[in-house]
Amino acid sequence: MRLHLRLILTVLLAGFAALVAAGPAAAHVVPSTVLQLDVHEDDITVEMTLPTTDLVTASGIDVPVDGTVPAAAAEQLAAYVEEHFDVTIAAASDATSATGTWNVDVGDVATAEVEQWGTGAFDAVTATATLTPPAGADLRSFTLDYDAILHQVVTADVFVLLRSDSSTGEVEQTRSLGAITLDTVTGTVSPLTVDLAGGSARQGFTGMLLLGISHIAEGTDHQLFLLTLLLPAPLLAASLAGDRAGRSRHWREVAPTRRAVRRITTTTIAFTIGHSLTLALGALGLPVPQQPVEAAIAVSILIAAAHAVRPLFPGREPLIAALFGLVHGMAFSTTLSEMELSGTQLVLSLLGFNLGIELMQLVVVLLVLPPLIVLARTPAYRPLRTTAAVVTAVAAVGWLLDRVGVPTPLSTAADSLGSVSPWIAATLWIAAALVLLGTRGRRSGIRRVVSA
Structure with a gap:
């Protein structure tokens, strides 16, 4: 025994x-823009992480390394991202009666020190974008036309991830939806078509x-x-012997x-x-x-x-x-x-x-x-x-x-x-x-x- x-x-x-x-391991820092999508019933929220150095280079907006972003700078950054962030109805949804583009509203601009996939910490700007489709549009099929930072920093990468989807029960199970990059030959940024087809109450x-x-x-x-x-x-x-009050229980x-x-x-x-x-x-x-x-x-x-x-x-x-x-x-x-x-x-x-x-x-x-x-x-x-x-x-x-x-x-x-x-x-x-x-x-x- x-x-x-x-x-x-x-x-x-x-x-x-x-x-x-x-103990934790360290690695070489390779910062990228990350867009994490959370799909709700009526809209999609996007948690955005943008490398500060690349964002300053591309936008020309002064961003503090740490601390609170001044209101004026936050408004400028939100406007910059909205200008380079378009969402349109995907070709697969053209048969619907919906027309026009989605509304993109960027807010909650802040700074943070983040780490991606064990690459090490770096300074980043975080923000939240709310994507609202026009009436009648398919919430689960759309095209992302995004080129913030990419239009100036040719080595930049943008990764689009699905973090949660209430219709399929996908929560905290991040999966990739694709990447947006600059074609160095043509100098263009190709849009990313997102198709979240499927999803049911049972799923x-x-x-x-x-x-x-x-x-x-x-x-x-x-x-x-x-x-x-x-x-x-x-x-x-x-209780121990003699302890009638039960104060010494074991x-x-x-x-x-x-x-x-x-x-x-x-x-x-x-x-x-x-x-x-x-x-x-x-x-x-x-x-x-x-x-x-x-x-x-x-x-x-x-x-x-x-x-x-x-x-x-x-x-x-x-x-x-x-x-x-x-x-x-x-x-x-x-x-x-x-x-x-x-x-x-x-x-x-x-x-x-x-x-x-x-x-x-x-x-x-x-x-x-x-x-x-x-x-x-x-x-x-x-x-x-x-x-x-x-x-x-x-x-x-x-x-x-x-x-x-x-x-x-x-x-x-x-x-x-x-x-x-x-x-x-x-x-x-x-x-x-x-x-x-x-x-x-x-x-x-x-x-x-x-x-x-």
Whole structure:
């Protein structure tokens, strides 16, 4: 049994140490203009990133390297981009009754230091363009005639990406729609025809279902909160001898299997109710203060880790899970609120996204709870539980510091913990299998002795 314990602790500690030691890599800077499209029901918004050096060269407008862009300069930059940004009805849509060009409105001009595809940081101007088609035009088929910067900087590149599409459920799954470049032979910039044909309610629901699954699968903080709540599930809290007031409770007894399953079931349901409520409210427009919410999530993980070491609220886990579920649901809702959905699309997206979250939570519980119940009946469980809780607490502290404005390497390491979670789950199952085999072997030996 001690050998099994050493194996588990070695995997946990070595993995965490490797993540802490990991550092970012640097590369040569090759800045490009990037247009990221978010397709809504009635219009398209474009998040624009333009390299400052190239923009100044092409426009002649003075742009501050950092700080707020003066109002006059912001208006000039917006006008410059609008002058070089035309959207027209694609040839494939000429059969429709719609005529004319789309309206292009550029705003939110600011400066930022950005990084593209690991190329390194560089100064850039960011802006948001809203593209509104004329009445009767097909929102999903159009031609981009864009030559900002390109008309003066022949080496410039413009990459057009689709970041989200409410009709197909594509969210946070950026894919390329093409590139706009200058033909150095003819000196012309060819327009880019964009065809987003397809898209249905079923595709949107499926896409949001998969997005909900990935939010838990890739959301390390949400995973750790749920996993940490599972750690004491197979145990019962008991007071130390002579402490009638129950002030010195410890995890001292193993709970019956049915009770452990019932406890984690009610806790998971309570967490679901909590986050489903605020997820719906956030998607409907409830303001969500992102930084406080993210900090509160880190606090929830820290409290759950402390509870796994020593009972803070024994028997009241469902209530605490519901309260913290309200906080986690606010974080989930930002994905839907940014898509600006309404009507049937909002209902289907909300249903699919929430269902995806629940399915992945169920998978996590089914993967982790059975081996924990087995290991809880062995002497190895106490140091295993304590070590896992301490690692989780360290990660939570790193997140909390980072989310209140104090960057720390612990935050980066904590973000990477999700990549080792499958190995931890596999280790738990192997250890549990060894325990069961050992128990079966001892029982067989006892039977042979008795029969002899």
